[in-house]
Amino acid sequence: MRRYPGGPPISVLAGANVVLVGLFSARDKEFGLTLDLLANSVEAHGGRVVSQHVQRRGVSDGGAARMTEPFSRRTLLSPGKAREVAQACLAAKVAVAVFVNPLTNHQRAVLGDLFGCIVISGEDLFAPVR
Numbered sequence: 434m435r436r437y438p439g440g441p442p443i444s445v446l447a448g449a450n451v452v453l454v455g456l457f458s459a460r461d462k463e464f465g466l467t468l469d470l471l472a473n474s475v476e477a478h479g480g481r482v483v484s485q486h487v488q489r490r491g492v493s494d495g496g497a498a499r500m501t502e503p504f505s506r507r508t509l510l511s512p513g514k515a516r517e518v519a520q521a522c523l524a525a526k527v528a529v530a531v532f533v534n535p536l537t538n539h540q541r542a543v544l545g546d547l548f549g550c551i552v553i554s555g556e557d558l559f560a561p562v563r
Contacts, residue, residue, distance in 0.1 A: 447479035455533030
């Protein structure tokens with residue numbers, strides 16, 4: 434897993450195959466727009482979006498009470514969705530996974546090891562350059 438002091442540089446996107454990943458509440462009806470905006474930003478930084486993966490929370494019975502919580506503190510995603518994204522990353526030779534959601538450094542490390550690529554958050558694309 435590659436680590437960057439002060440956060441990952443957005444230059445990792447230039448020429449890279451990228452997957453977009455987002456955890457959304459079932460109440461969020463505009464999740465497609467959010468993914469489109471993130472895709473536009475990735476492409477503006479030179480990345481190629483090869484797939485998008487959405488994990489919905491609160492869709493099943495009993496999930497409404499936990500609608501805004503992640504499935505896992507380590508990965509945000511359910512184990513099945515995390516495996517699905519990891520397989521997509523391997524198949525498409527993905528270099529960067531960009532999450533809609535904010536991520537902790539621990540989540541970036543765990544997801545990076547699982548996906549076999551650099552993992553950043555969409556907020557990294559909009560952060561001021563230091």
